[in-house]
Amino acid sequence: MGAPDFPADQMKHAAPGEGPRVLIVASPREIAPLTAVIEDGGLSGVLALPLDSDEPLGGAQLGRARLLVLEVDPGSSASMQRLTRVAEERPGLIVIAAVRDATVSLIRTIVREGVADVVSLPFDPQEVLQATLDAMARRDGDTRPPTTLAPLLSVVRSVGGCGATTVATHLAGALAASDTSGKGALVADLDVQFGTVTDYLGLAPNGRLNDLLEAHGRLDEELLKSVVIGAGEQLSVVAAPDTIMPLEQIDTDQLLKVIQLFRQQYGMVVLDLPADWTSWTLSAAAESDAILMVVELSLPSLRQAKRRLDLFRSVGIEDSAVHIVANRVERRLFSTIDLSDVARTLSHPVLASLALEEPLVSAAQNQGQLVNAVRPKSRFATDITKLAALLRSGPLNRGG
Ligand SMILES: Nc1ncnc2c1ncn2[C@@H]1O[C@H](COP(=O)(O)OP(=O)(O)O)[C@@H](O)[C@H]1O
Ligand SMILES: [Mg+2]
The missing domain is CATH 3.40.50.300 (P-loop containing nucleotide triphosphate hydrolases)
Known part of the structure; x- marks a missing residue:
């Protein structure tokens, strides 16, 4: 199978005390299978935070995360508001929504909230990895100045x-x-x-x-x-x-x-x-x-x-x-x-x-x-x- 592995350079900014650059927030039930992969060393530089889909997410919990995978329950307004708030308060943060049974119209709604991508629940570690890497690559492509940086x-x-x-x-x-x-x-x-x-x-x-x-x-x-x-x-x-x-x-x-x-x-x-x-x-x-x-x-x-x-x-x-x-x-x-x-x-x-x-x-x-x-x-x-x-x-x- 081969555990997916985040390339170290994606995590380069992480330094002690700063916390990981990728944060995954989902209800305990959803996050359990991912936690196992992370603990096996298969998803390095990633922190999984168990939090119910409508529980508020504070700035301290976000730390210096660069990318957030966030569970969204479209049936709960608290959950939708949590997504909106994170996107508003942390405009630089790349957000990937994790949703169960996402419909096209739901994805549209979520993407309008500024979400970079959507992954399905239950989590598939490989899918999470790919979405994360793609979103980071796209973001880097957007913000990197046209001149290449000197060595x-x-x-x-x-x-x-x-x-x-x-x-x-x-x-x-x-x-x-x-x-x-x-x-x-x-x-x-x-x-x-x-x-x-x-x-x-x-x-x-x-x-x-x-x-x-x-x-x-x-x-x-x-x-x-x-x-x-x-x-x-x-x-x-x-x-x-x-x-x-x-x-x-x-x-x-x-x-x-x-x-x-x-x-x-x-x-x-x-x-x-x-x-x-x-x-x-x-x-x-x-x-x-x-x-x-x-x-x-x-x-x-x-x-x-x-x-x-x-x-x-x-x-x-x-x-x-x-x-x-x-x-x-x-x-x-x-x-x-x-x-x-x-x-x-x-x-x-x-x-x-x-x-x-x-x-x-x-x-x-x-x-x-x-x-x-x-x-x-x-x-x-x-x-x-x-x-x-x-x-x-x-x-x-x-x-x-
Ligand atoms: N290859 C060398 N030959 C002779 N003296 C050296 C050499 N490299 C460094 N020094 C001397 O050693 C001292 C300390 O060097 P420095 O570059 O200030 O060290 P650091 O920055 O590591 O503290 C300086 O006086 C410097 O002139
Ligand atoms: Mg010196």
């Missing part, structure tokens, strides 16, 4: 100080230099507490990330232009806030809107994420085409990397989206930990390694320069160029 790369670290910001800034520079979209690359410093991107690039920002996050209705291309700082011809930068911002102060939806704007305006977007994981950092990571995890060749670093891989898995980020980069690698014949140890410990291949070059890297950063501007033939600069090319032709390739 998104998130750089994360195993432990603080292992070089994530160094990698993010240098990669953004290399991706900008090889830009063919004509839109350049953007690096955004999402390390809202300890961001150092503008320090490393020697920039004095006018505006910062918080200006974008607080803009709400005013968030647009013009505002973004006033906030970004140019760092060379093709590279633009969004600075982190200049005062330490509590991580929980960031609203996930607002941040995702800001990231979407980045991806509309630039040809390539690189995010430097904070060391701590919260709902919004996970959502940003989950949105990414590729997540680069920077590790050092040390046991503490690998231990933390392993824990982060587990965390990603637990929120539906696939292993294939995560790429390990070993930084500060010394060319020594004998070292206690080598790249094959990393791959084995993490059960994950290593995409690339970057040479340790002291004091070149920090000296360049102290001058507010990228290493390749100071010493283009250095091993670190060559390693970065190679990694950028690898990413461009692989995980960040959009078939163009």
